[in-house]
Amino acid sequence: MDQTLFGIVGRDRVVRSSDLLAGLRELAAADRDRQRGHGRTGSLGESTLAGELTLPGESTLPGESTLPGESTLPGGSTLSGKSTLPDKPPLPDLDGLDIFDACRHLAEQGATALLLRSARHQHLLPLLIDEVGIPVIGWRTVLPASMDNAAPAWHAMGSADSVNPMDLDRRLADYALKMAGRAARQAFRLGVVGGVGPAATVDFLSKVVRSTQAARDQDHIKVLLEQNPQIPDRTACLLNGGADPSVALYATCRRLERQGASAIAIPCNTAHAFVPRIASRLGIPVIDMIAETLDHIVHQQGSAVRIGLLATTGTVNSGVYASAAAQRGLTLLTPSAAAQAEVMEAIYGPQGIKAGHTTGLCKDALRVAMDELVEQGARVVILGCTELPLVFREAAIDVQGWRVALVDPTDVLARRCVALARA
Structure with missing residues (x-):
């Protein structure tokens, strides 16, 4: 029957x-x-x-x-x-x-x-x-x-x-x-794991809007956002054995999946150290911001270019960028321990970006690390913490006589999300 x-x-x-x-x-x-x-x-x-x-x-x-x-x-x-x-x-x-x-x-x-x-x-x-x-x-x-x-x-x-x-x-x-029994074709919905950090999430969403060719509101893509600043700090977990953010990240992704997300974007570089464990448990893809960023550099600059990385110590030590760069035959340069400490102060310090500052001491500290990377031969620098594009909004800057390209992973991610929605 x-x-x-x-x-x-x-x-x-x-x-x-x-x-x-x-x-x-x-x-x-x-x-x-x-x-x-x-x-x-x-x-x-x-x-x-x-x-x-x-x-x-x-x-x-x-x-x-x-x-x-x-x-x-x-x-x-x-x-x-x-x-x-x-x-x-x-x-x-x-x-x-x-x-x-x-x-x-x-x-x-x-x-x-x-x-x-x-x-x-x-x-x-x-x-x-x-x-x-x-x-x-x-x-x-x-x-x-x-x-x-x-x-x-x-x-x-x-x-x-x-x-x-x-x-x-x-x-x-x-x-x-x-x-009967066939799935209806639904419009693409981008699921965004937000709050990691909050300002970076807002910046990412503005890039999604700017990356969309639209003549009216209805031409933009659908976005499902969970702004969850209570996700434990990713860097603290990787460096100091702090609370594991995996469960909170996974739970957020699952909620977005149940709400109908077609794919998930996580505008946080350090969080990608936890993505492989999470992505395998989901029925929808997590867009790999690290891989997309390096593929973008190869497409724009070629594979011979030397790449500098400005990121949290957690991101650097996790090897997410180093591993992806090695798979593509790319040279990845990181700051010295002293310069890396300046980067962390610029992000987490009392005058840092997470405290709401984008000029002054935090920018000066980042320029110190950037100078060092250029001295090592970097001609492209990845702004590998999603707060850094809040400080450097230029596509390229002059460093020690060189015109150095700045690559914003969240901008690359936003463009990829729009391209997927239009596919």
Whole structure:
């Protein structure tokens, strides 16, 4: 026996395939009764398809007429105007929020596809499909786009015959049976693990916006953000045995995945030391900011260029950049212990970036480390802590007579996220 479940928007409970067509027609009949009783059109199950247009072939269903040309659905059940479904009272007028809640309610009951008869709510189909996550089928799904604004005579696909509501309901049912169990194609959603650190997250999101070619708000990509500054400090864990951030990072990623994220971005260099353990447990990819940054440098500068790294000591000691650079045959340079101490003071000190400073002592300390890297031969410097681009916003600066390119991993990550959304 076929146990596939469907949801008809306007009914409280899901139905089996054997009751699908009859359920649609009972909804139409209940709506016609309501319209006659209240003298108006437009409800969840309405069968008037363009304002107050009444299609030919109206019926006095349910249960009072025999329908020619009925189709037999899987499971051996012939669907007619008669149904075993419980009687439903005429439906009240519902708005878009009611429709959305009804779809979610039916999906939670296990519906594999939803059917929306209401003509005046057909414009919601793309949004409902994207938000509910299962196919949502309406008139627009089964009729040609040329019929979107219904003329008095709707024509069948490939036929000159008028389309009557009974035939449209049959098409809805047949199409739903074909789509049952298929995942709906949803818009790309970028999941962002934020708060590591908070200012760097805001900076990253602004880069996502700037990297998007958009003429209107709706051209930008969807972003799911969890701003969680309570994730334990990554550097403290790597250097001093502090609290392990893996669980908090993983839990945040899982929440974003459950909310519908297509991929996850973590705008924190040091956090990528923990990503391999996390990514293998997720069903969606974590975009590797380290790999994307080095690939960007190779593409822009070639593989012979010597690369300097400014980052937290945790990032440096974790080897995430060194390992990725070695895989690509790149030369990676890091500051001396004394210069690295200056970098850490610039990031974590009382006059540091995490304390809200972007000029003065913190910038001077970073320039000391940068001078040393250039003396070692670096002609590209990675700003390998997501706070550093808050200090150096230039694409290149002059250091000891050399024009040195500055690479911002969060900018590279933002561009990659937009490219994935557009793929």
